[in-house]
Amino acid sequence: MVLVGNVKGRTAIIVDDMADTCGTLCKAADVVIENGATSAIAIVTHGILSGDAINKINNSQLKHLVVTNTVPHEEKKKLCDRIVTIDISPTVSQLQSYVCHVPSTNTFISLQRLAAEPTTARVCRSSLSTHLWTRIPQTPAD
Secondary structure (H helix, E strand, C coil): CCCCCCCCCCEEEEEEEEECCCHHHHHHHHHHHHCCCCEEEEEEEEECCCCCHHHHHHCCCEEEEEEEECCCCHHHHHCCCCEEEECCHHHHHHHCCEEEEECCCCEEEEHHHHHHCHHHHHHHHHHHCCCCEEECCCCCCC
């Protein structure tokens, strides 16, 4: 693992998409501390926390592991006081009023329909790169 940048005298924030077995996050914490960081905090989207992840976190140099509640982890949180949870339900509830415009068919697809149709989801994911997601008033169109 190679550190790019200067962390000396600073709190290092390690960002990743998920924490599964936590080996990489714990190693990253070691590296930043060895390079002079005063503390290490990991922020991840999905806290999978499988295998001996809790043991690794408890024995690591991580001050905190911040995760969203996209994956249930309440039982694991009881075993590790370093886990901090961010509730994303307010954000997800706002997404119900968004639709994706599919130019090839000139249709709008609500997120509720998108969740039920994986093929359509692929089309909308490609549309994301062109910023075609649109917020609509009150009732989403199908």
